[in-house]
Amino acid sequence: MELIILTGLSGSGKSTGLKTLEDLGFFTMDNIPFRFAGLILKDLQNSSRDNNVKRIALGLDIRTIIDANDFDTFFNEIDNLDIDYKIIFLEASTQSILNRYNLTRRKHPLTKDTLLQSIEDEIYLMEDIKDKANMIVDTSFLTAKELSRKIEMAVASFSKNILLNIHLQSFGFKHGVPIDADMIFDVRTLPNPYYLENLREKTGFNDDVYDYVMSFESAQVLYSKILDLITFLIPGYIKDEKRHLTIGIGCSGGKHRSVSFVRRLQKDLNSLDDINIYSIHREKERGNW
Template identity: 90%
Template sequence: MELIILTGLSGSGKSTGLKTLEDLGFFTMDNIPFRFAGLILKDLKNSAKNKEVQKIALGLDVRTIIDADDFNTFFTEIDNLNIDYKIIFLEASIQCLLNRYNLTRRKHPLTKNTLLQSIEDEIFLMEDIKDKTNLIIDTSFLSAKELSRKIETAVASFSKNILLNIHLQSFGFKHGVPIDADMIFDVRTLPNPYYLEELREKNGFNDDVFDYVMSFESSQTLYNKILDLVTFLIPSYIKDEKRHLTIGIGCSGGQHRSVSFVRRLQKDLNNIEDINIYSMHREKERGNW
């Protein structure tokens, strides 16, 4: 049996995620209380032996928690069943969730005095399951199509027995620092292609911009130090059973230097076994370039 648990914060895109998994051939179930989900999986595993059900996607969120023990009991049950499962956790910034609820006028599953309090309480309640997660996807600036593509990529990677997921993110400091980054590297000290008229409107995906950024000795030195540190830490993170590592690389606008560094880092890290590399370019997704 192949089991994927899709969970996360309410309003972060779980419905879209489940539809994507259904399109990928998964038998999907949503909003089953934790205390019943284990029993259902036990029955489905017996069905899987008869090849009736092979791929299952289970949507779980704060609405499925009846009491504090449900979480631990559920995972104990599926561990006892020897089911190999992966967890995808969807989240978004508080401001983004507030905007989505105000736009749709839907009621938050936690009924608190304010919508903000409901969201903050849910973030606290979901911390335990987030810690067990194989992949965290921040949907704050993702379209439904982009979220589907990320989930499709994740499902493909799960079959490769990945021990660590590394998320590389370029960003512009003038638009704020990513709040979910485990490590942040600043490449603003390097020569900036923005000041060359022929490169200003281009970005790090363009080879002439990439070649310009990486042509300086200072760029090579900084890049090699970043690569050395990251590759040094990867075995330690795996040993500590850390499932995901988010690395932010920032320049002034998040268009030239940081994108070039993420582009090269993704290529070099892809040579390491047992890890999966994801990259995103925040300012491109926000429409800032």
């Protein structure tokens, strides 16, 4: 049985995440109280030979906790069932969650004096499960499509016996810095293909743009230093049992130089053992090209 627990802060995108998991073939269950979830999993495990439910996704949040002991009881139960589970924790900045609730006018599951107090109390109450998470996703500035992509990559990585997932992301500084990146490299010091009329409308996916960016000695030196630093740090991240490493490569518009660097990094890092390499081009997904 493959089990993914999708949890996190209210208003951080759990509904979108569960829909993505359902599209990936998971049997999804949402808002089941912690104290009953273990019993349901036990029943499904016992009957798994007689049904087709092999991939299960549980949506659990603050609404499913009845008392303080539910959290520990639930994880003790699934540990005793010897189920290999993974936890994806969704969060967002307090301001982002405030904006979402004000926009939808929905009621927060914690009824406190103010919406802000409800959000802050939930952050505190969910700390324990966040500490157990295999992957934490900050959805503050993610579109639904970007969140779905991250969950798809997480599921793919969970099903493989790998030590580290490296997520390469090109972006444009003029559209904001990705807040979920562990490392960010700035390649704006390199000559910009935007100022060449024959390259302006193309991207780093085009060979003539890529060749132009990489033709300069400054680009080769910068790339070499970035690659050396990443490969130097990887063993440390693995030793620290970090499963996901997000690296942002930024230029002005996120279309030429950053895409070219991500393209080459993906090729060079793919040769490493026990590591998955993913690439995302944020501005393409957001329609900024």
